[in-house]
Every structure is written in C-alpha cells, then in structure tokens.
Amino acid sequence: MTAAAVLDDDRPAPSLPETAEGAAPAQPSASDRLRALAIAAIDRLAGAAAEKVEEVADRLGDMAADAAKGAVGKAGLGVGASAALAAGKAKLEGKNPVWAGIKGGVGAMSTGQKxxxxxxxxxxxxxxPVALIVLALVLIIAAIVGAVTG
Incomplete structure (x- = not known):
C-alpha cells in the first residue's frame, strides 16, 4: 500500500501552498506534515506486516509439506509442533494421541535435551518421596499447633 493509495479516498494529497515566482516556498502547515508523516508510517507498517505474513505463510506451507511427507520431528519443526503433529496423526489413525505426542516431542529433541x-x-x-515426607511433617506440625492454640 502506497501513500497515494491511502490518499485516494476522495481527499486531495497534501501539497505545498502556491507561491509567487521568485518567492521562497511556503512551509507546509503542521497538519499537512503530520498527515504526510502518518501516511509514511502506515505505509512502512503495512509493508512490514505484509512481509511477516508472507514469512509465516511460507513456514506453515513448509511444515504442512513436511507433515504430508511423514517427516514429523525432522526438518526443525520444534518439539511442540512435532508433538502436536504426531498427536493429530495418531488421532486420525485411531491410536492414542497422548502417547504419540510424547513420542513425537521426544523424537524431535536433540541428544542434550533428551x-x-x-x-x-x-x-x-x-x-x-522426600517432598511427601516434608509435606506430612508440615501437616503434623500444623495440626499440633492448631490443637494447642485452639
């Protein structure tokens, strides 16, 4: 989207006031400068957003292609995405999606992560067991303190 396309909505583009020949050009008003600055900012943001959308769409397309090939856990999908794809595939095949998700996630991990x-x-x-013993001791102490003070 360009600045001209943004201004194409029945409003004329901001222009410099006309001056007589030989005179110094008049400065644009503050509202004209602000409008031009806003249009430029919107144009840059729209361009950056369009680039990000294209990047995400490309990555999703690559993930879908890898999943279609059965390359779950390979091709750098990440642990979470690999687990989700494996679980979804298992669900569609009528298998246990929880166990398949765990296996898919662990399969995508590096050796250090494993x-x-x-x-x-x-x-x-x-x-x-140590945590359970500590919890039991805390509860016993709380019961004794409650019995003595209550």
Missing part, C-alpha cells in the same frame, strides 16, 4: 529430560525425570522420582 539427557536433561532423563535427569529431570530421575530427580523427580528420587525427590518425590
């Missing part, structure tokens, strides 16, 4: 996930699961399994 190691960190394994360590997090191991720490959770080891520390969960």
């Amino acid at each position: 190691v960190l996930l394994g360590l997090a699961l191991l720490l959770t399994a080891v520390l969960a």
